[in-house]
Amino acid sequence: MLESNLTVRRGTRCLGEIMNHRDKSETCASAPVLSAVIPCYNEADGLDELLKRVSASVSQCALPSEILLVDDGSTDGTWQKMLELQKEYSNLCLVKLNRNHGHQLALSAGLAICHASEYVMVLDADLQDPPELLSEMLELMTAEDADVVYGQRKLREGESWFKLITAKWFYKILRFLTDLDIPPDTGDFRLMKRHVVDTLNDMPEHSRFIRGMVSWVGGKQLPLLYNREARYAGKTKYPLGKMVRLAADAITSFSIAPLKIGLRIGALGLVIGAGIFIYCLYSYFFRETALGWTSIVATIVVMGSIQIFLLGLIGEYLARIFIESQHRPLFLIDKIINPK
Numbered sequence: 001m002l003e004s005n006l007t008v009r010r011g012t013r014c015l016g017e018i019m020n021h022r023d024k025s026e027t028c029a030s031a032p033v034l035s036a037v038i039p040c041y042n043e044a045d046g047l048d049e050l051l052k053r054v055s056a057s058v059s060q061c062a063l064p065s066e067i068l069l070v071d072d073g074s075t076d077g078t079w080q081k082m083l084e085l086q087k088e089y090s091n092l093c094l095v096k097l098n099r100n101h102g103h104q105l106a107l108s109a110g111l112a113i114c115h116a117s118e119y120v121m122v123l124d125a126d127l128q129d130p131p132e133l134l135s136e137m138l139e140l141m142t143a144e145d146a147d148v149v150y151g152q153r154k155l156r157e158g159e160s161w162f163k164l165i166t167a168k169w170f171y172k173i174l175r176f177l178t179d180l181d182i183p184p185d186t187g188d189f190r191l192m193k194r195h196v197v198d199t200l201n202d203m204p205e206h207s208r209f210i211r212g213m214v215s216w217v218g219g220k221q222l223p224l225l226y227n228r229e230a231r232y233a234g235k236t237k238y239p240l241g242k243m244v245r246l247a248a249d250a251i252t253s254f255s256i257a258p259l260k261i262g263l264r265i266g267a268l269g270l271v272i273g274a275g276i277f278i279y280c281l282y283s284y285f286f287r288e289t290a291l292g293w294t295s296i297v298a299t300i301v302v303m304g305s306i307q308i309f310l311l312g313l314i315g316e317y318l319a320r321i322f323i324e325s326q327h328r329p330l331f332l333i334d335k336i337i338n339p340k
């Protein structure tokens with residue numbers, strides 16, 4: 001087996017290092033035409049079923065292929081399980097990150113490393129998105145000459161009403177705030193052509209929202225409707241906190257509309273404040289009792305809350321500028337183990 005250590009950096013340096021690594025790793029599935037990229041975090045219990053179904057799916061396509069698993073700093077023995085399974089699957093390529101970087105960066109690592117010359121499928125390890133749809137995606141992409149075929153959910157099994165409602169409103173707000181046509185009820189489950197993946201690898205931002213970045217690339221992108229299944233094993237890796245952070249990354253990465261909204265709120269506050277000031281002058285000169293303490297306190301609380309909210313909003317954008325200015329690697333790779 002071919003094993004190497006690699007630190008992947010941002011921008012053109014990142015692409016140069018990766019291309020050098022690819023040139024030295026042509027033994028990986030003999031330059032596959034199709035890659036299935038799957039980030040994994042604490043998914044040891046479901047890896048057997050995952051590889052069984054993904055392997056059957058890529059075999060149906062009758063194309064030289066690889067299955068690329070990215071271990072995102074798992075703590076439950078996921079990496080050891082991957083090493084065991086590589087003995088059974090001749091086209092299995094393994095990537096181990098130095099630590100947990102998060103789903104979007106782990107996926108970015110897989111997209112940067114995958115060897116496919118033509119098609120790349122992105123899939124989550126929880127098997128909520130059925131890998132058996134790969135052949136349909138490939139047929140649709142070929143028939144329509146599409147650049148991207150993405151899975152769009154008709155039904156979402158095993159998810160709470162809270163997650164369903166928040167997901168629905170997240171896409172509505174995102175479409176309202178950005179000029180991107182990000183389809184609702186979609187995730188990262190999709191099939192992409194090589195030039196789309198290369199464009200994603202050229203995009204150096206640290207706060208990544210992959211499905212938004214794919215939409216930004218443009219080209220011909222078509223949906224494939226399907227019913228999303230319940231998670232096969234384990235617990236969700238996207239609790240409320242991570243969902244909120246992903247939403248914040250999505251909005252701040254693709255829109256400055258919140259800053260413009262803040263400007264409008266500030267202008268409205270200025271008009272309201274001027275009105276209150278005029279009313280106070282009127283009360284002082286033409287009424288026996290000036291404005292009461294209740295209205296004063298209410299005004300201070302409302303205006304103070306608006307100011308703090310706007311400062312926090314500006315802080316979110318400044319924080320992202322600070323992170324980007326550090327020019328740190330997007331991710332650190334400990335090991336890449338290619339098949340024979």
